[in-house]
Amino acid sequence: MALTGLEIYKSLPKTNCKQCGLPTCLAFAMKVAAGQAGLDQCPPLDPKARAALEEASAPPQQLVKIGAGERAIELGQETSLYRHEGKFQHPTAIAICVNDSLASTAIEERGRQIASLKFERLGATLKVDMAAVFNVSGQPRGFVEAARAASRASRKALALVSANVESLRAAGEALREERPLLWLMDAAAAGAKAFDMAKELGLPICLQAPGFDALVASSEAARAAGLKEFMLAPGPMKAKAALEFLSQSRRAAIVKKFRPMGYPIAMLATGGDSAQTLVEACWYVLKYAALVVVDTTRPEEILGILTSRQDIYTDPQKPALVDSTLHTVGNPGTDAPVLVTTNFALSYYSVESEVEASRVPSFILPVDTEGQSVLTAWAADKFNGKIIAKALKESGVESRVGHRKVVIPGYVAVISASLNEESGWEVLVGPKEASGLVPYLKSQWKP
Amino acid sequence: MHTQDTAQTWASAVNTVTIGATAAQGGTRGRTVAIGGAKCIPWLAYEGEVGHAPAIAIEIWDAGAEEWPAELTRHYEGVLNDPGAWAKRAAEFGTDLICLRLMGTHPDMANRGADDAVAAVKAVLRAVDLPLVVMGCGVDEKDNVVLPRCCQAAAGENCLFGNVRDKNYRTLVAACLADGHKLIAESPLDVNIAKQVNILAHDVGYPLENIVIYPTTGALGYGLEYAYSIMERGRLAGLGGDALLRQPVMADIGIEAWRAKEAYAPEETLPGLGPAERRGPLWETLTATNHLPAGAELLVLRHPQAVANVRRAIEELAGASSEQ
Numbered sequence: 001m002a003l004t005g006l007e008i009y010k011s012l013p014k015t016n017c018k019q020c021g022l023p024t025c026l027a028f029a030m031k032v033a034a035g036q037a038g039l040d041q042c043p044p045l046d047p048k049a050r051a052a053l054e055e056a057s058a059p060p061q062q063l064v065k066i067g068a069g070e071r072a073i074e075l076g077q078e079t080s081l082y083r084h085e086g087k088f089q090h091p092t093a094i095a096i097c098v099n100d101s102l103a104s105t106a107i108e109e110r111g112r113q114i115a116s117l118k119f120e121r122l123g124a125t126l127k128v129d130m131a132a133v134f135n136v137s138g139q140p141r142g143f144v145e146a147a148r149a150a151s152r153a154s155r156k157a158l159a160l161v162s163a164n165v166e167s168l169r170a171a172g173e174a175l176r177e178e179r180p181l182l183w184l185m186d187a188a189a190a191g192a193k194a195f196d197m198a199k200e201l202g203l204p205i206c207l208q209a210p211g212f213d214a215l216v217a218s219s220e221a222a223r224a225a226g227l228k229e230f231m232l233a234p235g236p237m238k239a240k241a242a243l244e245f246l247s248q249s250r251r252a253a254i255v256k257k258f259r260p261m262g263y264p265i266a267m268l269a270t271g272g273d274s275a276q277t278l279v280e281a282c283w284y285v286l287k288y289a290a291l292v293v294v295d296t297t298r299p300e301e302i303l304g305i306l307t308s309r310q311d312i313y314t315d316p317q318k319p320a321l322v323d324s325t326l327h328t329v330g331n332p333g334t335d336a337p338v339l340v341t342t343n344f345a346l347s348y349y350s351v352e353s354e355v356e357a358s359r360v361p362s363f364i365l366p367v368d369t370e371g372q373s374v375l376t377a378w379a380a381d382k383f384n385g386k387i388i389a390k391a392l393k394e395s396g397v398e399s400r401v402g403h404r405k406v407v408i409p410g411y412v413a414v415i416s417a418s419l420n421e422e423s424g425w426e427v428l429v430g431p432k433e434a435s436g437l438v439p440y441l442k443s444q445w446k447p
Numbered sequence: 448m449h450t451q452d453t454a455q456t457w458a459s460a461v462n463t464v465t466i467g468a469t470a471a472q473g474g475t476r477g478r479t480v481a482i483g484g485a486k487c488i489p490w491l492a493y494e495g496e497v498g499h500a501p502a503i504a505i506e507i508w509d510a511g512a513e514e515w516p517a518e519l520t521r522h523y524e525g526v527l528n529d530p531g532a533w534a535k536r537a538a539e540f541g542t543d544l545i546c547l548r549l550m551g552t553h554p555d556m557a558n559r560g561a562d563d564a565v566a567a568v569k570a571v572l573r574a575v576d577l578p579l580v581v582m583g584c585g586v587d588e589k590d591n592v593v594l595p596r597c598c599q600a601a602a603g604e605n606c607l608f609g610n611v612r613d614k615n616y617r618t619l620v621a622a623c624l625a626d627g628h629k630l631i632a633e634s635p636l637d638v639n640i641a642k643q644v645n646i647l648a649h650d651v652g653y654p655l656e657n658i659v660i661y662p663t664t665g666a667l668g669y670g671l672e673y674a675y676s677i678m679e680r681g682r683l684a685g686l687g688g689d690a691l692l693r694q695p696v697m698a699d700i701g702i703e704a705w706r707a708k709e710a711y712a713p714e715e716t717l718p719g720l721g722p723a724e725r726r727g728p729l730w731e732t733l734t735a736t737n738h739l740p741a742g743a744e745l746l747v748l749r750h751p752q753a754v755a756n757v758r759r760a761i762e763e764l765a766g767a768s769s770e771q
Contacts, residue, residue, distance in 0.1 A: 082676070082679050082680075082683070083672070083675075083676055083679075084676045084679065084680055119720070121668060122668075212450045213449075213450075216448065238763070238766075239760075239763045239764065240490060240492070240763060240764050240766060243490050243491070243740065243764075244450075244490070244491055244492065244493055247453070247488070247491055248450045248453045248493075251453035251455075252448060252452070252453050255453070256448065256452060256453060258448045260448075261448070273759070275729070275732060275756040275759070276756070276759050276760060276763065278729065278732075278733070279732065279733065279736045279756065279759075279760045280763075282733055282736065282737055283736070283737075283739075283740060286675070286737060286740055287740055298721055298725075299719055299720050299721045300720055300721030300722070300725050300726040300729055301721075301729065303709065303720060303721070303726075304667065304729055304730065304733045307667050307668040307709075307733075308667060308671075308733060308737055310668070311665075311667065311668060311670075311671045311672040311675070311737075312672055312675070314672050316672070316676055346669060346670055350669070353708065354708070357708075357716055376635075433706065435706065435708060435711070
């Protein structure tokens, strides 16, 4: 949490020496609190006081960067317990596990499957973020080869998961440029050796230990060893215990400002029962996990997890909007249908995806309703005949089509007369739900 | 630091609402179902009592369900126009309650009258001994004619009737008071309107303790996060002591989830998204289970596989308390 200017001032030399370029120490403290100056601009500051200030002003949860280039992801630095108090910042990374004891062809096939899991929803591309290579073989050599193959085929950032520090060192060295996450399955047993390795390689590490107390011990040891960028994983857990742990660790970090828990959390959702494991993966996404490892490449399951993530990481302060300009699907000609909806992203994309499915090239005009859905906007008088008529006029659609027929959502059939009067367009009442658009456009629409 | 240091203490608990009445209680149900009672944020057992396990109600219609997606109707073949037989099938799928939605009375659908609706309610009560939820078709004028007659026909059974809204509540509130039924209070994703509906019902003499809140439900990928956050906000306020938000919460899952194309569309129209017979039930399952951490206590479902999945998920949560 950010410190106030006065809190910072207390630790400054209070000599008003002006070396920072400001007239007084208090003025400097205010600049630092506002993020407009750094503590390094104060040469006389006692190093111990500086370290304490930096620690105190650090965010309650560490940011961890994994992967390089286009595969890079950032995890952690969350600031709220509930999304209505503040948007969740860094979407949970979804990793699919890869077993290093499989044949190299099987590993490459798995990698290709991971790469292929991509979905378009609400104007965004949803995809898996990571491949998590498990050192099931226990040997460094097979692990390095498997990690290379998984990286090549999946084109994802990697988590390298092993209880063997030598395996992690070998694979970490081999793939260092790709900035993999080194996931140490038994942090307590490995001890300082693992911290040295992470520091030498300059790679982020995930410390796994069974449950809250064991993780606090590991985290304190890592902090004492000077490690900064790490994550914590409680290991295999039953769902109910896992949900409790996730809340406890988030509350410890954010509410209690308990530094040893101020790190992003990685969870395993790799149990046997596929539906229940899927449910649990989604729970972990909703409730604070920064990284979730799953053991499935079924598209319907991955889509469910990624959609849960898309939902929960939406900014609750601002409705998702689309441009309220004229949109086209396909290459609409002068006899193409013109459909109006609102600029609320859910409304617009529901319409757009159905129009795409109908294969009828069309114009869609999302009227600016400040992000309200059709019925809400209608009730608030933001989706009425006058406003839609004006939007039609300003969109330039009149020069794009030869006809003057506009399709409105079925729920607002009552505005037909006023829209006709205001615009001069013939008003056609479309289906109530977007799902009715395919049959409507195919069989009912006529220019 | 100990984990217990992160527990919050709450001034209040979620109300417990019991649905159904056995013979000893003046009804004919084989058992009753209680929901609510939590004294903690959902599922944080280390913080306080988690209350009753969430209950599942399978949704059936009096008429008109032929329009449901094929992936659903194939499980209810032969019973779609026979509420009694449909209720029996639902009971076989392992539901806690039956939710009879009287869509056949909708003016734009079969536009059936109150007599037909009463017959449907009676048929369900005769066919199974599970507690009953009865919902109107959602058109105020029609519901105000149909639902009081149904309340009367089910007098003594302690059903859960709905939905009342801020613009239409007097008739159904009065009928539920007269015939001893519990009440669903609906609000459109708005904590203040949720409180307002409760105040309105309370002002005409209905006990707040008998109300189940329906804050609206969003399907996975179609606004789920709005419902999720409204439920979280309501629950925080209720546990904090606000008597107008202490009610247990219903989530109307099936009707929302099966509106999503990811649920209903056949594989030909959504290539690459997996087989429809898996995708549909999973979409409904996740829509349901994603509402559980926010505090949903009564889940209205449709697909038997979703019912089985959600049952399993509830067992995981309601099982023995965790250990570190």
